[in-house]
Amino acid sequence: MEDEALLERILGGDHDAFRDLVERYQMSLVRLARYYVKSEASAEDVAQDTWIAVMQGLERFEGRSSFKTWLFRIAANRARKTGTREYRVVTVDPVDPVSSARFNEGGMWNEAPVPFTELINDKLANAGVLEACRNAIRDLPEPQQSVVTLRDVEGLSTREVSDLLELSEANTRVLLHRGRAKIRETLEETLTGGRSWQ
């Protein structure tokens, strides 16, 4: 069910619709909050405050932005007020997304990568690949984890992500790149056993 349909039902007092919405976004809200605050417990408090603000503000929500954008803005504002983030300036080093050992001296692949699409289609049935992907995202260090969660899991634009996390768009893209590269690497190990190039 789309967010907007859930919101209609929530406005009518439907508890189950509210539960569905919480389950849909809680994980990403906590991750976003965690970017700004020091502990998991504080991040969960920020998420709870965000939901209360949503309940109180829902009747006034006019849909000029998507619900998702509105929700994450509320969470980011609350997290900023709560948080004392120690790394205001995020330093971003140049990226080497694939280990140099995979390339020869001329910069060509020693062993060509195998396309994922067919492997994933074969393996999706057992859900192991999705689980590996979820774990890989969870294992990313901050701020990569927040960037990947907001951009690739939630599908916000790079511009929105950089606003929420107070990063430049260029840095957001570098962090996104690095996070995606790590997830790709994990998936490659999961899908091919990582044997062909070792």
Added chain:
Amino acid sequence: MTRDITCHQAVALVSDYLEGALARRDRRRLERHLADCGACSAYLDQMRATIALSGSVGPEDLSNEAVARLVDVFEKYQREKSGESPN
């Protein structure tokens, strides 16, 4: 000269390429390389699939207590609201 960038250089451009964020010159160089390089095309497929898979990762198992607590707050809020305006 068909390959003016190496595979090693090409993979560094792929994420920005998918974001539509490459300068035109870099995009052309990458596309020229991809047209000629099956291995890097496979890498591009891997990145596309990685992004698509991240987009289909559902919510993790949330603790029931955390959700139940929020639903309680919601119910309480609804009761207070209907108490304020009995219509």
